[in-house]
Amino acid sequence: MLALSIFPLVFSLGLTFTNVNLFRRVPLRFVGLENWARIFSDEALLETLVNTAIFVGGGVAIQYTLGLALAVALNQGLRGQRLMRVLFLLPMMVSPIAVGFIIGRMVFSEGFGPINDMLGALGLPAVAWVTSPAVAKWTIILVDTWQWTPLMMLLILVGLQGIPGEPMQAARVDGASEWQIFRHIVFPLLLPVSITAILIRALEAFKIIDIIRVVTGGGPGRATESVTAYVYNVGAKQGDLAYAASAAYVLLFVVIGVSFLALYVMRRVQARYE
Amino acid sequence: MKGRVITRAFLVAAAFVTFFPLYWILITSFKTQLDIVVNPTYLPWVDFMPTLEGWRWLLTEARADVIRAITNSLIVSGGSAVIATMLGAAAGYGLTRFQYRWRFWRNEDIAFWFISQRMLPPVAIVLAFLLMFRHLSLLDTQVGLTIAYTGFAIPFTVWIMRDAFAQVPLELEESAGVDGASAAGIFFRISLPLALPGVVGSMLFAFVFAWNEYLFALMLTFQEATTVPLLLASRITSFGTHWDQLSALTLTNLIPAAILGIMLERFLIRNRTEGSLK
Numbered sequence: 230m231l232a233l234s235i236f237p238l239v240f241s242l243g244l245t246f247t248n249v250n251l252f253r254r255v256p257l258r259f260v261g262l263e264n265w266a267r268i269f270s271d272e273a274l275l276e277t278l279v280n281t282a283i284f285v286g287g288g289v290a291i292q293y294t295l296g297l298a299l300a301v302a303l304n305q306g307l308r309g310q311r312l313m314r315v316l317f318l319l320p321m322m323v324s325p326i327a328v329g330f331i332i333g334r335m336v337f338s339e340g341f342g343p344i345n346d347m348l349g350a351l352g353l354p355a356v357a358w359v360t361s362p363a364v365a366k367w368t369i370i371l372v373d374t375w376q377w378t379p380l381m382m383l384l385i386l387v388g389l390q391g392i393p394g395e396p397m398q399a400a401r402v403d404g405a406s407e408w409q410i411f412r413h414i415v416f417p418l419l420l421p422v423s424i425t426a427i428l429i430r431a432l433e434a435f436k437i438i439d440i441i442r443v444v445t446g447g448g449p450g451r452a453t454e455s456v457t458a459y460v461y462n463v464g465a466k467q468g469d470l471a472y473a474a475s476a477a478y479v480l481l482f483v484v485i486g487v488s489f490l491a492l493y494v495m496r497r498v499q500a501r502y503e
Numbered sequence: 504m505k506g507r508v509i510t511r512a513f514l515v516a517a518a519f520v521t522f523f524p525l526y527w528i529l530i531t532s533f534k535t536q537l538d539i540v541v542n543p544t545y546l547p548w549v550d551f552m553p554t555l556e557g558w559r560w561l562l563t564e565a566r567a568d569v570i571r572a573i574t575n576s577l578i579v580s581g582g583s584a585v586i587a588t589m590l591g592a593a594a595g596y597g598l599t600r601f602q603y604r605w606r607f608w609r610n611e612d613i614a615f616w617f618i619s620q621r622m623l624p625p626v627a628i629v630l631a632f633l634l635m636f637r638h639l640s641l642l643d644t645q646v647g648l649t650i651a652y653t654g655f656a657i658p659f660t661v662w663i664m665r666d667a668f669a670q671v672p673l674e675l676e677e678s679a680g681v682d683g684a685s686a687a688g689i690f691f692r693i694s695l696p697l698a699l700p701g702v703v704g705s706m707l708f709a710f711v712f713a714w715n716e717y718l719f720a721l722m723l724t725f726q727e728a729t730t731v732p733l734l735l736a737s738r739i740t741s742f743g744t745h746w747d748q749l750s751a752l753t754l755t756n757l758i759p760a761a762i763l764g765i766m767l768e769r770f771l772i773r774n775r776t777e778g779s780l781k
Contacts, residue, residue, distance in 0.1 A: 236631055236635055237623065237628035237631035237632065238623065238628075240628075240630070240631040240634070241623070241628065241631065295517070298513060299514075299517060302510045302513060302514055303514075305510070307510075307514075311768055311769075313514070313518075314768055314771065315761065315764045315765050315768050316518075316521070316522075317517070317518075317521060318707075318764050319521070319525060319757065319761060319764075320521060320524075320525070321711055322711050322714070322715075322757055322760035322761060322764070323525075323528070323715075323753060323756075323757055324714075324715045324717075324731070324732055324735050324753055324756055325715055325717065326715075326717060326732055326735045326736055326739075327528065327735060327749060327750070327753035327756075328524075330739065330744060330749060331524070331527065331528050331531060331746070331749065331750060331753065332524045332527070332528075335527065335531070335539070335746070336523075336524055336527055341539070341540055341541060341542055341543055342543060343523075343527065343543040343545065346542070346543045375520070375521070375524060380708065383704055383707060383708070384663065384704055384708075386700075386704075386771055387663070387666075387667065387700040387701055387703065387704035387771065388666065388670075389773075390700035390771060390772060390773045391667065391670030391671070391697075391698075391700065391701075391773075392670070392773075393672075394773070407506055408506075421666050421669060422666050425662045425663060425665075425666050428618060428662070429618075429659050429662065429708075432618065432621045432622060433621075435622070436624050436625060438624075438626070439717065456624070457624045457625075457626060460624055460626050461626045464626060465626070470630070473626070477623060477624045477626070480623075480624055481622050481623050481624075484622040485619065485622060488615075488618070488619070488622070489615075492615070
């Protein structure tokens with residue numbers, strides 16, 4: 230575990246102080262803080278950071294809300310509940326490559342996709358799913374949400390199984406409404422699981438790249454390019470491994486900072502209920 | 504009553520959004536290229552003639568490749584899911600039952616360190632893995648890929664299992680201890696069975712993660728240990744995408760994961776601790 234985690238970290242950090250390039254055959258040289266100086270004047274990196282923040286903030290919030298609602302709905306003993314649980318889990322099991330191509334590219338296609346076709350049949354205007362910079366961001370979030378809401382549902386379902394039944398029965402006897410029971414008993418007890426689910430999802434969403442590369446290619450312009458996609462382009466396409474590693478480190482710092490802050494805030498919320 | 508109606512309406516809406524894309528993958532696997540890229544077509548025999556071309560490719564030309572890829576995927580994903588869940592359970596149990604102290608490190612910091620392992624973008628670390636695995640002769644082996652995926656899944660399984668164990672009442676373990684159960688006995692007979700929903704979540708998560716991982720499979724395997732995502736990607740060529748083959752393979756790839764989901768779902772039931780504390 231230590232070897233798996235420390236070596237890549239040190240290796241990448243080392244790269245940031247060099248001029249290693251995949252394509253240009255230049256003698257290996259230590260350039261000190263040159264890459265890091267470049268970071269601060271890199272407007273493209275800033276734009277991709279903002280995009281990433283939108284994907285993480287928007288996507289994870291929607292996925293958590295929907296996942297929570299689904300988990301609660303599928304934990305009430307409705308008929309067919311067990312089958313529905315498995316069926317609703319399916320999207321997260323579909324390969325992201327297929328999700329990107331078949332759903333992102335075909336279903337949302339502006340030329341031959343069924344969504345615009347159905348909107349047209351209803352008399353509604355076609356939506357520029359991938360050609361409008363503002364809408365394209367939402368297309369990415371929608372596809373990401375389709376795939377990953379089931380994970381939220383799964384983790385919250387797991388948490389729901391561990392909640393003791395007695396307080397709920399007592400509240401029901403006292404005449405509390407279902408909403409009050411959820412709001413004051415179930416939701417607070419789900420907070421630890423919610424923190425884990427949100428953190429897991431957010432950490433993956435920060436690294437979002439597959440869907441973007443397939444569905445929009447980062448465009449139009451740079452409107453949907455994430456930091457990871459930027460790192461990939463700089464490293465693998467332009468071959469500038471040293472600068473790519475530096476940009477990756479910027480993302481790492483941001484993620485660590487945001488995670489610390491988010492955990493702190495969520496623990497404060499949790500403490501209010503204890 | 505009103506709540507019921509809202510729940511039903513929500514589930515129906517969610518079902519439509521969830522299943523329409525899956526239906527689209529299903530019908531795409533039976534379409535010709537022409538039925539795909541000209542206009543959207545919805546119903547077989549109504550607005551397009553279904554063809555078995557994609558499935559024929561899957562079961563004949565590509566058969567050996569598909570079987571090898573699925574075997575590799577099953578071994579690598581199953582192996583890493585089991586190992587990561589076991590290690591996650593051990594670490595998660597430790598983090599909820601004992602207080603650790605090392606310099607300024609507390610349990611919370613250890614848990615954060617675990618999850619922080621997932622913060623660096625994969626593109627930034629894949630090169631390091633390539634070098635490391637070449638040195639250890641682990642390139643293009645099932646063992647190598649299993650090790651990598653286990654390492655990636657552990658941070659998450661630790662957190663999932665930590666939450667699961669935190670929900671197991673301490674009193675139950677203590678009364679078992681008073682009755683003379685050993686520490687191992689308490690863990691295997693009481694804590695772990697009560698944390699079974701957590702095991703389900705952890706296993707499914709780790710399995711699905713490895714099942715669909717692409718980047719590391721691409722960099723660390725070439726021929727012998729290649730997994731299904733690589734085969735899927737091979738259907739997308741610079742000359743165009745084989746939509747029918749891609750869809751047929753996607754559905755085939757979905758089946759083992761769905762079977763695992765069906766097998767594990769039965770353990771997603773409320774643990775029966777009610778009344779046991781009196």
